[in-house]
Amino acid sequence: MRRRIGVGLRYAVLIAFALMFLAPVIAMVSTSFTGNERVIQRDLDNIRVFWPSPLATTNYDEVVTGRVIGGAPFTRYLANTVLIVGSIVILGVFVNSMAAFALARLRFRGRGILVAVVVALIIIPFEGVAVPMLLMVNRFGWLNSFHVQIVPFIAHPFSIFLFYQFFPRLPKEFDEAAKVDGASWWQVYRKIVLPISLPVIATVVILQSLEYWTSFLWPLMVTRGADYAPLSVAMNHFFGTPPRRWGQIMAFASLTALPLLLVYLGFQRWFIQSAAQSGVKG
Amino acid sequence: MFSQNLLRTRTGEGSAATFFLTPAVLLLATFLISPFVMSIVFSLTDARLISPLPTEFIGLRNYQRLFSDSSFWQAFRNTFTFAAIVVPVQSALALFLATLIKQRLRGINIFRGIYFMPVVINMVVVCVMWYFLLLYPEGLVNSIVQTVTFGRVGPLSFFDNPALAFPMIMVISIWQGVGFQMVIYLAGLQGIPTEFYEAARVDGASSWQQFWHITMPSLRNTHIFVIVTTTILAFKLFTQVQVLTQGRPLGTTNTLVRYIFVAGYREMRVGYAAAASVIFLLVVLTISLIQRRLLTEEREVR
Numbered sequence: 024m025r026r027r028i029g030v031g032l033r034y035a036v037l038i039a040f041a042l043m044f045l046a047p048v049i050a051m052v053s054t055s056f057t058g059n060e061r062v063i064q065r066d067l068d069n070i071r072v073f074w075p076s077p078l079a080t081t082n083y084d085e086v087v088t089g090r091v092i093g094g095a096p097f098t099r100y101l102a103n104t105v106l107i108v109g110s111i112v113i114l115g116v117f118v119n120s121m122a123a124f125a126l127a128r129l130r131f132r133g134r135g136i137l138v139a140v141v142v143a144l145i146i147i148p149f150e151g152v153a154v155p156m157l158l159m160v161n162r163f164g165w166l167n168s169f170h171v172q173i174v175p176f177i178a179h180p181f182s183i184f185l186f187y188q189f190f191p192r193l194p195k196e197f198d199e200a201a202k203v204d205g206a207s208w209w210q211v212y213r214k215i216v217l218p219i220s221l222p223v224i225a226t227v228v229i230l231q232s233l234e235y236w237t238s239f240l241w242p243l244m245v246t247r248g249a250d251y252a253p254l255s256v257a258m259n260h261f262f263g264t265p266p267r268r269w270g271q272i273m274a275f276a277s278l279t280a281l282p283l284l285l286v287y288l289g290f291q292r293w294f295i296q297s298a299a300q301s302g303v304k305g
Numbered sequence: 306m307f308s309q310n311l312l313r314t315r316t317g318e319g320s321a322a323t324f325f326l327t328p329a330v331l332l333l334a335t336f337l338i339s340p341f342v343m344s345i346v347f348s349l350t351d352a353r354l355i356s357p358l359p360t361e362f363i364g365l366r367n368y369q370r371l372f373s374d375s376s377f378w379q380a381f382r383n384t385f386t387f388a389a390i391v392v393p394v395q396s397a398l399a400l401f402l403a404t405l406i407k408q409r410l411r412g413i414n415i416f417r418g419i420y421f422m423p424v425v426i427n428m429v430v431v432c433v434m435w436y437f438l439l440l441y442p443e444g445l446v447n448s449i450v451q452t453v454t455f456g457r458v459g460p461l462s463f464f465d466n467p468a469l470a471f472p473m474i475m476v477i478s479i480w481q482g483v484g485f486q487m488v489i490y491l492a493g494l495q496g497i498p499t500e501f502y503e504a505a506r507v508d509g510a511s512s513w514q515q516f517w518h519i520t521m522p523s524l525r526n527t528h529i530f531v532i533v534t535t536t537i538l539a540f541k542l543f544t545q546v547q548v549l550t551q552g553r554p555l556g557t558t559n560t561l562v563r564y565i566f567v568a569g570y571r572e573m574r575v576g577y578a579a580a581a582s583v584i585f586l587l588v589v590l591t592i593s594l595i596q597r598r599l600l601t602e603e604r605e606v607r
Contacts, residue, residue, distance in 0.1 A: 030410070037405060041419045044480070047434040048422070050445070054437070067440065068448040122329035131322040137330075144333060146593035147341055150541050150562045151586040154569030154578040155343035156336065158354060178332035208321040237427045239544045240562070244570050258429045259548050262436075269437060276430045287425045291418050294425065298485050299492035 048280075049073050055082055055273035063269050082274035091271055092261040095249035097278050103169070104253040105282075108235045110173045112228050118177050119227065120220065123186030124212050128198060138187070144180040150240065157244055171245045172253070176235065182227045185300070189223040190216065229290075229297040236283055254279045344586065347579035354573035367580035377581065379556050380564040387475060387560065388539035395479045396531050399486035400524075406487070407494050417491075421484035431481045432548040439463045439473060464550050467557045474545045474558060482538065486531045493527030494520070526600060533596035540589055561585045 050072050057063050058079025066072050086097045125131070126138050156175065165171040193216060201211045217224075239255045246252040252260075258279050262272055287294050348367055352360045371377050406417040423431065438445045442460030450459040463473045501519045510518065521528075543562040546552060552559035552567075565585060569578025 033405075033408060033410060037410075037413075037416045040402065040405070041416055044419050044423060044484075047431075047438055047480075048426075050438060051430075051434040064443075067437070068443045068445060072445055118328045118332065121325040125322040125325035129318040129322045129325070131319040134322075137326070141333075144337055146537075146590055147337060148537065148541055148586070148589050150543065150565065151582045151589065152337065152340035152344055154565060154575055154582055155340040155347055157570065158347070158352065158575050159340060159343070161354060174332070175336035178329045178336070180333065180337070183329060208318070208325070212325070233425060237429075237544075239429060239547070240566065243547070244566070255427055255429045255544075258427070258433065262429070262433050262548065272433060273437070276433045280426045280430045283425045283427070284422070287422065291414075291421075295417070295421060295488050298421070298424070298488040301489070 046073070051273045051280075052277050054269055055277045056080065057270055058082070060268055060270050067269070082270040083278070086271050086274045086278065092257050092275065093249040093252070095257075097257075097275060099249055100252060100254045100257040101278070101282070103251060104236065104255075106169060107172045107253055108232055110169075111176045111235050112231050114173070114177045115179055115182060115231055116224055116227060119179055119182040120186045120217065120224070121212065122178075123183045123190055124216055126183070127187050127190035128195075128211075128216070129208070141180050141183050141187070145184060147180075153240060153244065160245065166245055167247050167251055168245075169251055172242055172251070179227075179231065182231065185223055185227055186220070189220060193219060225293050226297040226300050229294055230301060232283070232286075341586075344579045344582045347576050348583045350576045352575040352579070354569070354575055356573075360576075363576070367577050370577065371580050371584070376556055376559065377564060380552075380559040380561050381584075383471065383557065383559055384540055384542065384561045387471070387478075387542055388536050391475050391478055391539050392532060392535045394475075395483050395535055396486060396528070398479065399483050399531065400490045402483065402487040403490035403494055404520075407491060420487055423481045424484045426481065428481060428544045429548055431477060432545055435473075435477045435480075436464070436549060441465070465554050467554045470550055470554060471558045474542075474549060477549075478539075478542070478545055482535075486535060489531055490524070490527060493524045497523045529596060529599050533592060536592050537589055540585070540592075561588075 053073050053075040054063055054067075056075035056078055057066075058077050058081045062076065066076075085091055088096055090096055092100070122141075126134060126141070160166060160171050160175075197215050198211050201215055206214070237255060238253070239259070242253050242256045243259070246256060249257070258275060261275055349362060349364060350360050351363050351367075402420055406413055406420065439447070441447065441462040441464075446463075447460040450461060461469060463469050497520065501523070502515055505515050505519055541562055542560045543566065546558050546560055546563050547566070550558045552563055561581065562585065565578050565581045568574050568581060
């Protein structure tokens with residue numbers, strides 16, 4: 024009997040916290056599906072904020088196909104964001120794993136110093152170098168473009184470090200056997216090391232996607248208008264431009280959150296493992 | 306399958322290393338090391354983002370101006386206050402949630418998934434959804450506040466009230482980020498051998514005693530990691546402030562990064578912003594070095 028009460032209490036605590044994490048999200052989604060702005064205004068001070076009525080998708084229609092935000096539809100910003108984050112992550116996997124491969128598997132002069140430099144670079148926060156970088160890309164004539172949001176972020180010291188920690192665990196005999204067979208180092212990297220490094224690739228991809236999907240300071244400084252702006256900048260712009268139409272704002276917010284949430288639902292274990300792995304530093 | 310191209314095997318490892326390292330080294334040198342050096346160099350000049358005049362060396366004048374600007378010190382203090390409150394609260398909450406989801410209960414993975422979920426939501430979206438609940442005067446939180454206090458308190462203008470705006474930003478930041486630290490603590494908890502607890506139970510230790518004498522000391526490295534990474538994240542605070550308050554009311558929510566952003570981008574005073582960046586970098590690098598020190602000490606002790 025006492026045990027059953029104990030279990031009930033534990034679930035009560037778990038559910039209370041779950042509601043705290045879910046409530047703002049449910050309010051956002053239900054408001055986005057409420058078709059009438061006056062109803063939203065009327066219901067936002069009570070429990071009905073968590074239930075869409077009248078249920079309608081008009082907000083989504085307006086946000087997805089209309090040009091309510093900076094003269095462009097949601098899909099434009101989504102495409103921008105996917106292109107930017109996708110490029111950083113895909114190019115990053117190659118550039119960073121290649122560097123780590125050399126640091127972990129090859130013998131050459133200056134290797135120790137280079138490893139130390141990479142480890143030291145992990146702690147430089149981007150925010151501290153953003154302003155000189157702004158001046159630099161301005162001189163390059165890169166402002167308002169995709170590459171200004173991609174190229175500076177491809178090489179990533181922490182990702183190099185994660186790969187570097189993982190590679191020595193692979194048996195060295197693989198390299199030697201392949202070399203005896205006449206493989207080049209590129210083939211060793213491409214055909215042996217990369218395929219068995221999927222766990223660490225997944226970690227790097229997830230951590231970088233989280234970081235750049237939500238990046239805000241840099242795109243705010245280097246983009247103008249809708250052509251190159253990512254979702255976070257568009258969301259901020261839409262939110263900050265009166266009059267606020269909450270139905271549309273919440274539809275845009277829901278759609279902005281949706282892609283990563285869907286990926287998260289599908290790969291939850293991977294996300295949680297990646298987060299945990301970011302902690303096994305040092 | 307690798308038998309073609311015997312010649313390449315003879316290639317020295319040095320030239321292979323050059324090939325593999327060149328992209329990363331070039332990119333890091335251009336986009337991390339040189340802006341880092343430029344931060345320091347520009348901080349001694351009057352560089353501007355766009356200017357017809359040539360840039361001139363002005364010594365430490367940027368720093369003098371910075372240190373005599375009360376709004377810089379306000380941003381500096383705010384950033385430290387934010388870290389001083391958010392870091393312990395968020396870490397303690399993360400540890401508590403980790404112990405909750407470590408329980409062997411049916412459906413526990415669902416709760417773990419829900420607690421971690423805010424981590425994958427774009428921070429701007431997080432701000433928007435919270436702003437909606439905190440609307441003045443008619444938001445849901447305001448009506449809850451008025452109901453529980455029988456109308457004696459509120460409605461509160463959360464983001465215009467100097468006493469409330471920053472605490473609200475703290476709450477929102479913790480809500481979004483706590484799941485990440487929770488997962489790191491969970492990994493730490495799972496690393497503690499169960500024999501420790503069994504032995505303690507044999508000795509008649511209460512669960513409270515077990516927590517303080519086994520769990521907490523065993524998590525030493527996890528604590529250091531969580532506290533330092535959360536501290537650094539706290540020092541980078543920008544998005545929430547920019548979206549919700551732009552530093553208002555009366556600069557009570559302004560932060561170091563936002564101060565750098567306004568000076569360097571809005572006012573285009575690159576040299577001055579670089580000086581503020583150098584201060585910011587000094588703070589963050591010091592914290593990181595302390596972490597590394599603590600972690601290596603631990604390893605030597607073992």
